[in-house]
Amino acid sequence: VEFTKVAADPSIVNLGQGLPDISPPSYVKEELAKAAAVDRLNQYTRGFGHPLLVKALSQVYERVNGRKIDPLTDILVTVGGYGSLFSAIQALVEEGDEVIIIEPFFDCYEPMVKMVGAKPVFIPLRNKNDGNFASSADWVLDPTELANKFNSKTKAIILNNPHNPIGKVFTQEELQLIADLCIKNDTLCISDEVYEWLVYKGNKHIKIATLPGMWERTITIGSAGKTYSVTGWKIGWSIGPQHLIKHLQVVQQNTLYTCPTPLQEALAQALWLDYKRMDDPDCYFYSLSRELEGKRDRMAQLLREVGLKPVVPEGGYFMIVDVSALNVDLSDVEENQPYDYNFVRWMIKSKKLSAIPLSAFCGPETKVQFEKYIRFCFIKKDSTLDAAEVILKKWNKQKA
Amino acid sequence: LTAFEESFKFSLHLQAKMSRPVQARRLEGVDQNIWLEFVKLAATHATVNLGQGFPDFPPPAFLREAFVRAVDGENHMLHQYTRAFGHPPLVKILAEFFGKLLGRELDPLNNVMVTVGAYQALFCCFQAFVDEGDEVIIIEPFFDCYEPMVKMAGGTPVFVPLRLKAPGAGKPMSSADWQLDPAELASKFSKRTKALVLNSPNNPLGKVFGRGELQLIAELCIKHDVLCISDEVYEWLVYDGKEHIRIASLPGMWERTVSISSAGKTFSATGWKVGWTVGPSRLLRHLHTVHQNSVYHCATAAQEAVAMGFRRELEHREQADSYLTHLARELQGKRDRLVRSLEAVGMTPIVPEGTYFLVADVATFASDVPEAPGSDEPFDSRFAKWMVKNKGLAAIPLSAFYSGPHKNDYSHFIRFCFAKEDATLEAANDILQKWKRERAAP
Numbered sequence: 068v069e070f071t072k073v074a075a076d077p078s079i080v081n082l083g084q085g086l087p088d089i090s091p092p093s094y095v096k097e098e099l100a101k102a103a104a105v106d107r108l109n110q111y112t113r114g115f116g117h118p119l120l121v122k123a124l125s126q127v128y129e130r131v132n133g134r135k136i137d138p139l140t141d142i143l144v145t146v147g148g149y150g151s152l153f154s155a156i157q158a159l160v161e162e163g164d165e166v167i168i169i170e171p172f173f174d175c176y177e178p179m180v181k182m183v184g185a186k187p188v189f190i191p192l193r194n195k196n197d198g199n200f201a202s203s204a205d206w207v208l209d210p211t212e213l214a215n216k217f218n219s220k221t222k223a224i225i226l227n228n229p230h231n232p233i234g235k236v237f238t239q240e241e242l243q244l245i246a247d248l249c250i251k252n253d254t255l256c257i258s259d260e261v262y263e264w265l266v267y268k269g270n271k272h273i274k275i276a277t278l279p280g281m282w283e284r285t286i287t288i289g290s291a292g293k294t295y296s297v298t299g300w301k302i303g304w305s306i307g308p309q310h311l312i313k314h315l316q317v318v319q320q321n322t323l324y325t326c327p328t329p330l331q332e333a334l335a336q337a338l339w340l341d342y343k344r345m346d347d348p349d350c351y352f353y354s355l356s357r358e359l360e361g362k363r364d365r366m367a368q369l370l371r372e373v374g375l376k377p378v379v380p381e382g383g384y385f386m387i388v389d390v391s392a393l394n395v396d397l398s399d400v401e402e403n404q405p406y407d408y409n410f411v412r413w414m415i416k417s418k419k420l421s422a423i424p425l426s427a428f429c430g431p432e433t434k435v436q437f438e439k440y441i442r443f444c445f446i447k448k449d450s451t452l453d454a455a456e457v458i459l460k461k462w463n464k465q466k467a
Numbered sequence: 468l469t470a471f472e473e474s475f476k477f478s479l480h481l482q483a484k485m486s487r488p489v490q491a492r493r494l495e496g497v498d499q500n501i502w503l504e505f506v507k508l509a510a511t512h513a514t515v516n517l518g519q520g521f522p523d524f525p526p527p528a529f530l531r532e533a534f535v536r537a538v539d540g541e542n543h544m545l546h547q548y549t550r551a552f553g554h555p556p557l558v559k560i561l562a563e564f565f566g567k568l569l570g571r572e573l574d575p576l577n578n579v580m581v582t583v584g585a586y587q588a589l590f591c592c593f594q595a596f597v598d599e600g601d602e603v604i605i606i607e608p609f610f611d612c613y614e615p616m617v618k619m620a621g622g623t624p625v626f627v628p629l630r631l632k633a634p635g636a637g638k639p640m641s642s643a644d645w646q647l648d649p650a651e652l653a654s655k656f657s658k659r660t661k662a663l664v665l666n667s668p669n670n671p672l673g674k675v676f677g678r679g680e681l682q683l684i685a686e687l688c689i690k691h692d693v694l695c696i697s698d699e700v701y702e703w704l705v706y707d708g709k710e711h712i713r714i715a716s717l718p719g720m721w722e723r724t725v726s727i728s729s730a731g732k733t734f735s736a737t738g739w740k741v742g743w744t745v746g747p748s749r750l751l752r753h754l755h756t757v758h759q760n761s762v763y764h765c766a767t768a769a770q771e772a773v774a775m776g777f778r779r780e781l782e783h784r785e786q787a788d789s790y791l792t793h794l795a796r797e798l799q800g801k802r803d804r805l806v807r808s809l810e811a812v813g814m815t816p817i818v819p820e821g822t823y824f825l826v827a828d829v830a831t832f833a834s835d836v837p838e839a840p841g842s843d844e845p846f847d848s849r850f851a852k853w854m855v856k857n858k859g860l861a862a863i864p865l866s867a868f869y870s871g872p873h874k875n876d877y878s879h880f881i882r883f884c885f886a887k888e889d890a891t892l893e894a895a896n897d898i899l900q901k902w903k904r905e906r907a908a909p
Contacts, residue, residue, distance in 0.1 A: 090543040099768070100539045106525035110738045114502070146583055146762040153761045161491045178760045183491065219480030253484055292548075299547045299767030314490040317498045321615050323587040327766055328738030329534075 080454045083411075083421040085231070085385060087296040087446040092351055094340060095295050098333035108329050115316050116144030116304070117331035123338035124289075128306055130345060132277055140309040143316055144326050148261040148290035148303040151315075152225075153179055154322070155257050155286045155305060158314035160185045164222035169208065171428035171437055173231050173259065189430040190216050191437075192233060201378045201389075203235040210244055217248050223255040224248075226275060229262040232387050232428055232442040234380020236270045246278045255311070256281065261290035261303070262383040264352045267360045270381040276307070283308050286315070291334050295351065296446070300330045359384055359446060366445045369456050373463045384446040387425055391439035405438040414441075420458045497615035501867045508852060514859035515895045520670065520824060522886040526736040527790050533775035537768040545768050552755055553581030553743065554770035560777045565726075565745050569716050577748035580755060581765050585700045585729040585742035588754075590616055591761070592662075592696045592725055592744070595753035597622035601661035606647065608868035608877075610670045610698065626870050627655045629674065631877070639806075640817045640828075642674040649683055656687055662694040663687075665714060668701040671826055671868050671882040673819020675705050681714050689719045694750070700729035700742075701822040703791045706799040709820050715746070722747050725754070730773045735794070735886070739769045798823055798885070801892060805885045808896040812903040823886035826865055830879040835906070846878040854881075860898045 090096075102108050115121070121138035129136050136142065145151040152175060160166060162184030168176050170191040180187045190213055196205035226245060228237045237245075249256050258275050266272045276285040286307040292298035305315055319325075337351075344350045366386055367377045376389035390410050397409045407424035415421045425440035445452070468476065502519065509518045516523075525531065537545050552558070555575070562575035573579065582588040589612060597603060599621035605613050607628045617624045629645040665684060667676040676684075688695050697714050705711045715724040725746040731737035744754055776790075783789045802818070805825055809816045815828040829850060836846075836853045847864035855861045865880035885892065 084548070086547045088544065088547070091546050096539055096543070096546065100535045103531055103534045103538065107523075108738060109526050109531070109736045110521040110523075111519065112738060113506075147764065149763045150761070158490055158494065175760065175763070182760050183493075219477075219484060253481055255489070297546045299545060299549060299764070301762070301764055301766045311489065314494060317490075317494050320500045320503075321497050321612065321619050322590045322761070323583045323740070324612070325740065326583070327740045327769060330766055330769075 078419055079415060080420050080451060080458060082443040082445070082447065082451075082455060083423045085444045085446075086298045087384075088451055089296060089446060089448045091296045092337075095297060095333065095337045098336040099329060102329040102332040102336075105332075108332050110328065111325055112328040112331060114320055114325040115139070116142055116326070117328060117335065120144060120331040120335040120338070123335045123342065124304055124306070127338055127342050127345075128289075130342075132274060134277075134282065136306060137309065141306060141312055143305045143312055143319060144331060145303045145305060145315075145319070146323065146326060147292060147298075147301040148259060148288050149175060150301070150323075151286075151288040151303045151305040152176070152257065152259060154315040154318045155288070156180060156183055156185075156223075157318045157322075159255055159257075159286075159311065160222050163220065165218065165220040166222060167216050167224040167254075168430075169224075169226065169230075170430060170433050171232055171425055172225070173227055174428055176225050177430065185222065186220075187430065188216050188221070189433065191429075191433050192230075192235065201376060203230070203233045203378055203380045203382075205378070206233050206235050208241065208244070213244065214248060217252045217254065219252075221252055221254050223257050225257045225259065227259040228275070229260075229266060229272065229380075229382030231262065231383055232385045232423070232425060233378060234383040234385055234387075236266055236272060236381040237275075239273055242273055242275045242278060246275060246281050249284060250280045254284070256285040258285055258287045260287055261293045263289065264294055265356045265359060265384055266382040267356060267363065267380070272382065283310075286311055291330075295334070295337060296355070300334070302326060302330055302334055362445045362447070362452060365452060366443060366455075369459045370443075373459050378440075384444060386443045386445060387440045388422075388443060389439055390441055405434050407438045407441050411441055418458055418462055420455060493619050493621070495618075497619050500615075501611060501863075505851070505861070505863055505867075508855050509861035512855045512859060513861035515891060515898060516861040517883040517885065517887065517891075517895055518855075518861035518863050520884045520886070521731075521737040522735045522823075523891055524735065524886070524888050526734050526739075527776075529779055529790075530734050530736065530772060530776045534768065534772035537771040537775075545771055547767065548764050549767040549770065551759055551764050552576070553579060553765075554767060554774065557581060557741075557770045557774040557777075558743075560774050560781065561743055561745070564777055564781055565728075569713060569721070569745075571721065573745065574748070577751060578745060580744045580751050580758065581770060582742045582744065582758065583762055583765050584731060584740040585698065585727045586612065587740075587762065588725075588727045588742045588744045589613070589696070589698065591754045591757040592727070593617055593620045593622070594757045594761075596662055596694055596696075596750075598661070600659060602657060602659045603661060604655050604663040604693075605870075606663075606665070606669075607870065607873060608669075608671055608865060609664070610666055611867055613664050614870060622661065623659075624870065625655050625657075625660070626873065627652050628873065628876065629669075629672065639810075640815060642669070642672045642817055642819045642821075642826075643677075644817070645672050645674050647680065647683070652683065653687060656691045656693065660691055660693050662696055664696045664698065666698040667714075668699075668705060668711065668819075668821030670701065670822055671824050671863070671865060672817065673822045673824055673826070675709050675711060675820040678712055681712055681717060685714060685717045685720050688723060693723070695720065695724040697724055697726045699726055700732045702728060703733055704795055704798055704823055705821040706795065706802060707820065711821065722749070725750055730769075730776070733791070734773065734776050739773070741765065741769050741773050801885045801887065801889070804889075804892050805883060805895070808892070808899055809883075811896075812899045814899075817880075823884055825883050825885055826880050827883065828880055832902075832906075833879060845874045847881055850879070851881050858898055858902055860895060 125138040192206040291302040405426040558575040562573040566573040597620040730741035845866035866874040
């Protein structure tokens with residue numbers, strides 16, 4: 068909330084908040100206009116998800132998961148991926164439970180867990196490569212450290228794959244490690260996979276729910292906003308076994324009852340269109356990540372030229388950057404604030420470029436570990452990246 | 468401990484864990500929902516659906532056009548996140564519009580918050596203000612979600628009924644005949660009372676609370692330092708020249724009231740799920756906290772379109788083509804039509820002063836429904852189910868709007884929704900007439 072005020076200032080090149088400034092595909096916008104023209108689509112639809120939409124989701128995800136998914140019992144449509152996280156935590160996490168959260172984490176996980184009276188238990192991803200040409204693959208969990216976080220109170224682990232902010236795409240082995248611990252400790256897995264389609268060359272998105280023994284204990288979360296570059300539609304979904312989804316449905320009927328109809332209808336139509344071309348490289352699920360890979364590489368290159376050290380992400384549309392090498396003098400800014408907060412404030416003020424400090428995504432103990440990093444969002448149109456390039460080149464010149 | 472002991476202890480813990488239910492305790496007692504069953508029945512059997520409350524006519528053209536412009540226009544950023552607590556153009560116009568109605572200057576950023584329908588506004592209020600052990604006064608009959616929402620927040624619902632008084636001689640039954648007993652209401656307030664939920668105009672009865680009634684409630688809220696959650700989604704649907712009075716405008720009430728509204732009910736667009744709360748910043752900032760930890764943002768395009776709808780309405784308010792004035796007039800006509808249809812066949816309508824709902828006494832038709840000895844289902848529920856299956860006419864039993872122990876207090880009333888095209892009301896009339904004829908025939 069704090070940093071989104073920056074978004075209102077047009078003189079600042081905003082690479083902070085995670086929202087696209089590129090246009091959604093035109094067929095997606097057209098479907099929404101068409102839906103609004105149909106009388107009954109302006110009234111309430113089915114609470115747990117518009118029938119046409121849950122059907123389309125079941126088709127797409129049956130194909131991806133290689134298993135039958137019942138549109139009525141195995142799916143809940145929510146207000147964005149955010150709403151799915153909320154519903155899953157409210158439904159399944161009890162006061163006094165523990166929930167494992169991998170740091171750095173999308174910032175809402177912690178308050179949502181606390182709101183139900185549960186205890187967040189943090190485990191950091193650790194960087195095993197401090198050299199140049201860092202990749203998100205260098206950030207890994209320590210298996211022993213992870214195992215020690217599980218105990219009889221552990222109700223769930225929240226997995227974010229591909230990961231925001233680092234962009235890590237978890238490997239089969241890493242997922243197996245987590246799965247083994249979940250099964251051994253009878254722990255649920257809330258798998259936030261909103262960036263599932265944004266995976267770059269050489270990487271494959273694997274769903275933890277497809278590992279043996281995991282379907283029955285996993286809620287997998289997806290997002291129309293991230294899939295189709297329509298974050299303002301706020302439509303997401305939870306997919307999982309009936310015996311878990313039914314509790315999320317109870318939360319839904321006691322919180323907002325139903326999601327907007329025309330948006331669900333339009334999304335259903337768009338999904339059908341792309342479902343039919345899932346063997347075609349032009350399918351938007353694949354074409355968007357190709358488009359973003361170019362932007363990712365451009366961004367990484369520009370940042371290196373200034374002397375910053377980007378961590379090239381394997382997935383997602385964020386990139387974290389080590390800013391410590393620049394040794395910027397921040398002595399006149401606020402004390403008691405982590406380095407990265409001060410760096411971002413300085414950068415906004417003096418360079419008119421914004422990003423998000425990484426310590427926004429950590430628990431209190433690990434702020435020190437992450438405070439030399441800031442997060443950039445690169446799902447931006449070329450003119451935005453051009454403006455960022457101008458700033459970065461000028462910055463570089465000023466250093467010389 | 469030895470390795471064996473460790474392993475044994477671990478497996479005991481695991482067994483204990485596995486024998487607990489997987490779901491959280493807060494879901495206890497809130498998993499039932501009458502709508503699931505009745506919506507399904509209507510979808511399967513109804514030829515005429517006067518059940519669930521939504522219009523079968525579309526939102527006005529100017530609103531749909533505003534939506535299409537938002538969606539297909541040059542500004543594609545309307546497809547991205549907007550301000551979490553409400554899209555700036557919308558909160559700005561709402562502050563202006565409702566400021567005028569309340570006679571007070573409203574800050575769009577701190578006195579207005581947009582929600583995913585009024586439903587989510589209610590959820591935010593209960594979560595923000597109700598703690599374990601708090602009591603919340605709910606006036607019966609009530610929109611059914613209040614009870615489970617209070618429970619989910621750990622609170623205790625305390626019910627107080629509207630009681631049916633006999634109408635004056637020769638007068639038809641009116642929603643105005645349903646009244647609170649002042650002494651009874653006062654007795655419901657205790658040290659633990661945190662809030663009172665007011666729904667005026669009232670769903671399902673259609674009652675529009677008068678100034679005296681609101682003053683009674685206000686005095687008690689002030690005396691006991693109780694918050695008022697005021698569900699006013701039907702604020703524009705008041706008939707016969709009656710006035711919708713906002714409890715937040717009564718002395719001493721602004722600071723303790725959250726008023727809730729709905730674009731769905733205002734503009735006949737229930738599927739857009741845009742609602743909002745209006746209140747003092749000392750209360751709204753706690754709604755912000757719940758909102759930012761539950762849904763965070765509401766859909767942008769719909770908010771943009773609703774903003775345009777209000778802008779137009781502000782310009783046309785006093786004129787003949789004000790949508791809200793026109794809608795109330797239209798619905799009053801439909802109300803009267805349904806009243807006539809029901810009276811003609813021997814059902815006794817309670818003429819509503821507001822909303823688009825009407826409750827009717829169906830006692831004279833009770834004998835049509837087969838007995839069900841041993842069933843503890845309220846009669847009106849059995850009646851409504853039988854009616855939709857056998858006559859194709861969907862309506863909702865009044866017991867759906869009562870707490871468990873009181874579901875049989877008024878057992879032969881059902882609720883009809885009359886926000887329907889004339890053709891639909893005509894078809895309902897045909898069903899009723901046919902039914903009457905069948906009963907008269909030997």
